[in-house]
Amino acid sequence: MMRLANDSLGRLPRSVSRPGYDRAAVRRGVVHFGPGAFHRAHQAAAFDRLLEHDPRWGLTGVSLNSRGVADALNPQDGLYTLALIDTDTEYRVIGAVGAVLTRDEPQAILAALVHKDTRIVSSTVTEKGYCLAADGTLDFSHPAIGREIEAAQAHDWVPSTFTGWLVRGLRARRLAGLNGLTVLSCDNLTDNGRKLEAATIALAQAIDAETARWIADNVAFPNAMVDSITPATDDALRARVSAATGLEDAWPIQRERFTQWVIEDRFAGERPALELAGVTFANEVRPFETAKLRLLNGAHSSLAYIGLGRGLETVADAMADRDLAVFVERLMREDIAPSVAAAPGLDQERYISDILARFANPSIRHLLAQIAWDGSQKLPYRLLDTVRDALAAGRPIERLALPIAAWLRFLTAAAREGRAITDPLATLLLERAEDWRSVLALRDVFGDLGDDPRFLRAVERGWASLEAGSLEAIGAL
Known part of the structure; x- marks a missing residue:
């Protein structure tokens, strides 16, 4: 069976939706850390809808803990199938993800963070990925945070945590004279944006006080919440997707049809028109x-x-x-x-x-x-x-x-x-x-x-x- 990729999109049956835009014209405006099932079922699907109206909001994924997503999606040109499960199942091929980078590609990650097209860095790294203490502040006793502070003294510092990469990338943007950007957490944390903001500034303060001040003045961390039930991918889903599409997909995703994404209207610079994809912008999340x-x-x-x-x-x-x-x-x-x-x-x-x-x-x-x-x-x-x-x-x-x-x-x-x-x-x-x-x-x-x-x-x-x-x-x- 032929594998899902740009060259095989034309083989999809009419019953399967596919990207309604020119993928070659897409610019990568978002760098997303944690491109697992939850993100690809929700945020990536919303940006996929937005790309039909505005080609500047494509995604670059960054996977720090595993090569699994990269190994599945990169040979497929970033494409994957989303199954919307209800009484009748709808299948959509999502094209918003251009590539998935891994921790083995630190220069590529840094280049994505400092690219002039990048205006949003988003995350679904789970609660534990923020290295927070019980009171919601950055846990300086966490071994990974201690290692970041020590390693940051070297010119070629390669972070191991999401917060570390934020500080590394934002410092590089400051030194390059670039604008700030919006950091958008999509994890299940109360006040996720504010907690991530405080943790990022705290880590930056321990590494480079000037960068900490620049972040406070130039970077926005809106609160957000996302809701839709996303069961794990299993062999049964892979079999259903293959039967529906006629193509092999290494990592399809499934979720219920219901979805809700609420974002605080607090952006550094331009805000993507995600309301076109059903997203709610609110003063208070x-x-x-x-x-x-x-x-x-x-x-x-x-x-x-x-x-x-x-x-x-x-x-x-x-x-x-x-x-x-x-x-x-x-x-x-x-x-x-x-x-x-x-x-x-x-x-x-x-x-x-x-x-x-x-x-x-x-x-x-x-x-x-x-x-x-x-x-x-x-x-x-x-x-x-x-x-x-x-x-x-x-x-x-x-x-x-x-x-x-x-x-x-x-x-x-x-x-x-x-x-x-x-x-x-x-x-x-x-x-x-x-x-x-x-x-x-x-x-x-x-x-x-x-x-x-x-x-x-x-x-x-x-x-x-x-x-x-x-x-x-x-x-x-």
């Missing part, structure tokens, strides 16, 4: 971001850890478990919603109903094990902030504590079975897993919650309920 992090992501993590403990495999499986589905709906409506301020134009009750319907979509095979990755980084934003709000307001936290207990039981099971987990704190978590109270004592994850007897009692009751196999024991249903 925080209400949308909080609604998504707490209601959708908090419920997702709850389904993942409780569902895995009940022997379930996918989100749709979890929603087919009546007791678990009832629990999650009550958690969202009665425990999480009171902590979420209304976003402009967002009907919260309908938003919750829509999320529940998206979770229950049997066409989306979203693995609970995938959602369970990096719990130590995700739970503070997805559930623990809601716990703090509930405690401060005197509201009950029993249901909120149940997914925390389920995560602790998930760790314990992994430790006893000798099974690896995907988490930057994996070694420490598995060492402490036999004593769940010692996990709650990790201040980098729980802050002062681990000292609060109300929280400890609620987690203990949740543990007992899960051990008994009943969600009713704590009045969850």
